[in-house]
Amino acid sequence: MLISENIRSIKQQLPAQVQLVAVSKYHPVEALQEAYAAGQRIFGESKVQEMCDKQEQLPGDIEWHFIGHLQTNKVKYIVPFVSLIHGVDSEKLLLAIEKEAAKKDKPVNCLLQVHIAAESTKFGFSSEELKTLFKDGVLDKLQHVNICGLMGMATNTDDEQQVKAEFASLKKLFDELKQGYFSTDDKFKEVSMGMSGDYLIAIEEGSTLVRVGSAIFGSRVY
Numbered sequence: 296m297l298i299s300e301n302i303r304s305i306k307q308q309l310p311a312q313v314q315l316v317a318v319s320k321y322h323p324v325e326a327l328q329e330a331y332a333a334g335q336r337i338f339g340e341s342k343v344q345e346m347c348d349k350q351e352q353l354p355g356d357i358e359w360h361f362i363g364h365l366q367t368n369k370v371k372y373i374v375p376f377v378s379l380i381h382g383v384d385s386e387k388l389l390l391a392i393e394k395e396a397a398k399k400d401k402p403v404n405c406l407l408q409v410h411i412a413a414e415s416t417k418f419g420f421s422s423e424e425l426k427t428l429f430k431d432g433v434l435d436k437l438q439h440v441n442i443c444g445l446m447g448m449a450t451n452t453d454d455e456q457q458v459k460a461e462f463a464s465l466k467k468l469f470d471e472l473k474q475g476y477f478s479t480d481d482k483f484k485e486v487s488m489g490m491s492g493d494y495l496i497a498i499e500e501g502s503t504l505v506r507v508g509s510a511i512f513g514s515r516v517y
């Protein structure tokens with residue numbers, strides 16, 4: 296019952312406005328079933344095939360969040376059932392999702408991924424790119440995609456001050472965009488930040504969705 300205990304102890308640390316995304320990538324269906332039995336309903340996956348396979352085998356009231364790097368040619372497989380796509384990291388991908396959502400006449404919730412870490416390997420828009428995207432009127436092109444907020448990953452470092460500053464920069468950008476483009480749009484409300492090692496810092500800085508994997512399910516075997 297390790298998984299259910301982990302979920303319980305993490306949930307006790309979350310304020311009411313913060314939701315837990317249980318990141319179950321690379322873990323077997325049995326592990327997700329144990330989390331489900333403990334009351335967990337939001338699961339995060341990073342591979343399209345793996346998420347589709349698990350979705351078919353598990354109960355229909357699960358909210359599936361896609362947290363990985365999504366390729367445009369795979370959008371069609373997840374649009375029918377995905378609850379939230381966290382890592383939209385290019386205009387090309389955003390427009391591909393819009394196109395597929397229009398085709399299926401289905402609203403699709405997305406978060407825009409912002410590059411906040413010092414490492415160069417992580418995907419995402421820079422703050423400047425994102426501001427330009429909005430200034431250029433990207434919202435006019437989106438009829439089926441709901442932009443629900445921003446997502447970011449901090450640098451993988453023991454330096455808590457750095458992590459804190461990176462999360463704060465994401466929250467600041469969120470607030471600017473909210474004020475500039477979504478002041479009357481209730482859907483733009485999510486700041487997805489915080490993983491197993493840094494979710495408590497992320498919550499202090501205004502996270503609304505923490506994506507926690509190894510602290511729930513243990514380490515992953517790739």
Ligand SMILES: *Cc1c(COP(=O)(O)O)cnc(C)c1O
Nearest residue numbers: 318362490491492506507508509
């Ligand atoms: C794997 C992953 C997580 C979870 O990481 P843990 O350190 O295991 O909690 C969170 N977010 C993203 C984008 C991931 O790819």
